[in-house]
Amino acid sequence: MRINLGIIGPGNIASIISKELINLPEINLYAVASRSLERAESFSKVHGFKKAYGSYEKLLKDENVDLVYIATPHSHHYEHMMLCLSYNKNIICEKAFTLNQKEAEKVLSVAKQKHIFVTEAMCTAYQPSQKALKNMLPLIGEIKSCNLIFGVPLMHVERVVRKELGGGALLDLGVYPLYFTFSTFGKDFEIVDASIKLYEDIDEEVKLALLYKNGIKVNMQISVSQNLGYYCNIIGSKGRIYIENFGMPKEIIIFDTNDNLIKIENNFQNGYKYEFLASINALKNNQVETKEMPHQDTLFLMGLIDKIKEYKD
Ligand SMILES: NC(=O)c1ccc[n+]([C@@H]2O[C@H](COP(=O)([O-])OP(=O)(O)OC[C@H]3O[C@@H](n4cnc5c(N)ncnc54)[C@H](OP(=O)(O)O)[C@@H]3O)[C@@H](O)[C@H]2O)c1
Incomplete structure (x- = not known):
């Protein structure tokens, strides 16, 4: 199974990961979206993507995108995952998954309801x-x-x-x-x-x-x-x-x-490739999560961070 990958947020980590994924036969570096068309085009040229979009929504409207990698700052993961889900797009989202457990629960509950694949790109889990x-x-x-x-x-x-x-x-x-x-x-x-x-x-x-x-x-x-x-x-x-x-x-x-x-x-x-290979495997098997980083681990991690933050007061 070869999947068409779409990236939103072409920054630091998106660039590192694209360099690794370009050698994977299972992945087609298909589309990249930035808030600026110029940035998307320049990223796409450097990393060999086929399409460049000047808005995240335009990428999500592209029916050929099979899996969206969200590489924006964690402040925006909740909003961007919800946006992906509204277009029924499968998601691999960078860490930290969300800002808190409540946001993670909401995302995963919508994903479960709509039977859409979502995973956290917690690289350690896949190594x-x-x-x-x-x-x-x-x-x-x-x-x-x-x-x-x-x-x-x-x-x-x-x-x-x-x-x-x-x-x-x-x-x-x-x-x-x-x-x-x-x-x-x-x-x-x-x-x-x-x-x-x-x-x-x-x-x-x-x-x-x-x-x-x-x-x-x-x-x-x-x-x-x-x-x-x-x-x-x-x-x-x-x-x-x-x-x-x-x-x-x-x-x-x-x-x-x-x-x-x-x-x-x-x-x-x-390497980072394992989180993508595991995602492809889950998609192949019509699963909504990977066995390496199940949703319960993402929720546990976010809940733990919430608890630690309480020590601020
Ligand atoms: N797994 C890892 O080893 C690893 C390593 C580093 C970072 N990360 C995670 O990856 C995520 C991105 O980190 P990064 O270092 O790649 O960040 P970055 O270089 O700052 O890039 C983030 C991208 O997000 C987009 N973006 C969308 N809304 C934004 C906003 N309001 N402000 C700033 N940027 C915005 C920008 O792209 P456009 O404006 O072009 O759309 C920007 O290029 C973070 O959640 C971070 O924790 C993971």
Whole structure:
């Protein structure tokens, strides 16, 4: 099955993803839409799309578009997904899926009602490395704790610092350590501590402590103002697992309790293509979600972010 892909919001990530998808036989880079025809035409020329539209609605009116990739700022995901659904278009929407759980519920309820495919482009969920990690966990014995760090100086990026564009650390970066945590260890935890440093009205830095019913302790620090790195350590009774770039890693490293290197797993062919291939597979099977990132995971993630945001007050 070869599908015609339409992109709305030809910015940063749309460009990175188009470069990867151009090599996939399953996808035809068909149409791109921008609020400006000039931008759409220039993007389409660079990435080899067949059609360029100067409005999102024009792309949605094109009956040949099979799947729409929404790559606008998260402030607009709700509006753009609702617009896609009004044209009965299948959707793969960038993270953060929406601004809050309520918006996500509304989108997914309309999608379910109309039996239209929607998925969140949460890249981690689709990576071969995430499956491999689950198989590697027993090598470090009983899991005791996990520390996750994700800090990138992004205060110069407009959509990250402006509240009306969905700014803040939780929605931009926090989705990754939060998703990684519940995807790896499950959902049976509570928030025991959270602190949020504000810059004007956005969450600039967030520190979080979670406690699982089975005793696993998770600590994370997320920042859009400091370069803290992007890594995690999972500590077990027989060693630890260290992963850089844990959202889409190149390697997973295991050490014993004396910090001797035990194993490096680095044969992953990670990439953004998997979320699109999974979407095509779901469409082929007339499903409204992917098994990798089911709607309940999107709703859980958005609900968790809502809960953490309550610690602002
Ligand atoms: N999966 C990942 O690894 C990853 C990485 C980076 C970003 N993202 C996510 O992808 C989304 C887009 O991020 P980005 O960095 O690509 O953003 P960006 O470069 O700022 O591009 C966003 C595009 O959205 C369109 N847009 C529509 N309404 C807008 C508005 N009111 N203000 C600004 N732009 C508007 C613009 O296109 P036109 O004006 O031309 O229509 C713009 O080019 C975000 O939700 C982000 O979290 C995901």
